[in-house]
């Protein structure tokens with residue numbers, strides 16, 4: 400992978416983060432409500448497992464969508480440079496502030512392979528391209544974990560963050576779909 404590609408990813412990341420931080424609170428709230436409704440409409444059975452995430456900072460969405468999944472919900476736990484660990488989401492009382500300004504579940508760790516049992520994975524992203532290339536926060540956490548998954552991978556982004564193209568490196572795992580406030584769930 401060339402440093403040019405890395406530089407292009409870094410530049411795009413800064414641009415997208417700046418745009419996210421400029422979103423007015425009322426727009427953020429409307430987007431979160433729309434995303435919550437789309438998450439509630441996802442086709443998952445109560446006996447299935449979804450790997451989701453808890454939006455923080457300027458990420459689109461909020462914790463309320465976790466309540467609407469009505470199935471077993473796993474949340475990611477960062478363990479250094481390893482693939483993500485996972486724990487069951489049991490409610491707001493079982494969340495605690497963690498590194499990287501994250502809120503993480505406090506329950507038993509299930510191990511990195513827990514993601515393999517998911518029927519659907521909601522993946523945080525800064526952008527996704529029409530051919531499924533995802534731009535993340537730049538630490539490779541999800542890229543190290545997603546190779547263990549065969550279930551559909553759904554990137555969650557703002558409408559403006561679905562781009563014609565995103566610079567791709569060989570380790571970048573392609574998304575199967577995208578969930579946005581106005582577009583709902585779309586296949587990529």
Ligand SMILES: Nc1nc2c(c(=O)[nH]1)N(C=O)[C@@H](CNc1ccc(C(=O)N[C@@H](CCC(=O)O)C(=O)O)cc1)CN2
Nearest residue numbers: 452453454455456457475477499500523536538540541
């Ligand atoms: N909500 C959420 N959880 C997640 C991720 C994510 O992107 N979003 N991750 C995805 O891999 C993993 C954590 N990886 C992370 C990598 C970098 C930063 C980071 O640079 N945070 C900046 C704030 C950036 C912002 O404002 O959005 C910071 O701490 O200053 C955060 C998480 C697992 N959990």
Ligand SMILES: Nc1ncnc2c1ncn2[C@@H]1O[C@H](COP(=O)(O)OP(=O)(O)OP(=O)(O)O)[C@@H](O)[C@H]1O
Nearest residue numbers: 408533534535536537538539540541542543570571
């Ligand atoms: N499967 C992997 N195994 C080992 N290292 C990896 C893997 N995937 C990514 N990395 C490393 O992680 C770093 C960040 O990768 P990249 O820029 O693609 O992250 P990202 O997809 O934006 O972030 P994230 O997945 O955390 O949201 C790179 O240095 C890359 O080499």
